[in-house]
Amino acid sequence: MKHWFLSLCCLALWPSISAADSFRLAAAANLQAVTQALSQDFSQKTGHQFQTSFGASGKLFAQISHGAPFDVLMSADLKYPQTLLNQGAAIAPLVHYANGVLVLWTQQASIPKDWQAWLQSSAVQKIAIAQPESAPYGREALRILSALPQFPVLKSKLVYGESIAQASQFIATGAAQAGFSAKSIVSNPDQRQSGAWIEIPQSAHQTIAQGAVQTRYGKDNAAAKAFMRYLHSPSAQQILLRYGYLVPQP
Template sequence: MMLYKKGSLLLMLVALSLIAMAQDVKIAAAANLQSVIKPLAAEFKKQTGITVTAIHGASGKLTAQSMNGAPYDIFLSADVAFTQTLYNKGYSINKPMVYALGSLILCSQRPFDTKRWKKWLTDKSTQKIAIANPSTAPYGKAAIQVLKADALLTTLKPRLVYGESIAQVNTYITTGVVSVGFTTEALIRDPQLKTKLYWLKMDNNNYSPIKQAMVLLKAGKNKAGAQKFYEFLLSPAAKRIFKQYGYQVK
């Protein structure tokens, strides 16, 4: 009798474990979300017991991966356009939903006069300026818009160093490979950041709003965990975390 009970208990634990694994969520997340996804996933697991695994990269590359069969349940892009593409081509089961607005900053290990930042950028001492690839990374596209708006692109184009994603730009900045870079405000809001950085928020009138949007992909259609995490990202708890990392939320 005791052996039967122990066997039943073991089977029940195995079944519960399999159910939990089936609910685990795999997401594709824009590189600018690398730091904020950690506390979001931790809070979600605290509430539900469901684990979230994130694959980060440039939004354009993650879009291509999603269309080529990558088993992502949810895609969190750095803009609406890439999620709209997935929806239009039938790879998602819902229209894009904006979860946050991103903020572009100029950031460096070197102190600079924030009132004369344009002059500093054009100075000969500022040799390398990092931006994310504007064709695949929305923050890179925003950086190009800022440079054009301030009539700096032609002058500075030879000094631009392109990162594959905003994560690579952040590495360039924090390791001192470049003099300065255009990146996400989330970088300097990350409590795990150890490097002292100087930064200036760019005028958001000089670039298109970085409307970060998400879609539930077909792989997550019948996964309760994916639906729960999608809804969680729009919850007050998630919005508080996004705000802590420099994002704007409604």
């Protein structure tokens, strides 16, 4: 028997439910706050429920590629779901459910208007970002930083979290004086974070288009199919907006 050692933060919802009415969701770390709201609304509307495991999108993708028993992947990009489709490890359609918003966050009282120079200054010793190789938010943060003339100095200040959640923890605890996080984390309506943050303009980086796909493992799971349809619903879109995401235009 294969044993899956997932280095993920796992949230089990309704563990006593029957398999016929449930599915297993692998969700990008930026979704930790919104997933609980989605799960409650989805359950009320359909009677279906699910269990969620969180992690960096790239690590979840690798687990599913190697046969991990997840029924749905909600990634922080479109690349990983599309690759699963190309591999035959998922079934169409790919649902573009949201666009993420990248923010610069600090526990200090404010962020200067010239934040690029501020990051270079002695006031900031460490800058946290998610691991670019496996976390789409980290990929975009590095893209922004590497385009700055200050990057040779900033590069030596970078510290990497395994996921956007871990990078955000570095910022929240002050282990890093600044860093790049997700708006869904800093503006969580259920638990707003301390410190100061600013949105990085969408024009400054590639769109963080987030996609979901039903896996080949879960192809016959009725609850998973219902969830994929639910992600397009006005109710789900309103929840995503409330938690700091942008809803893609049809």
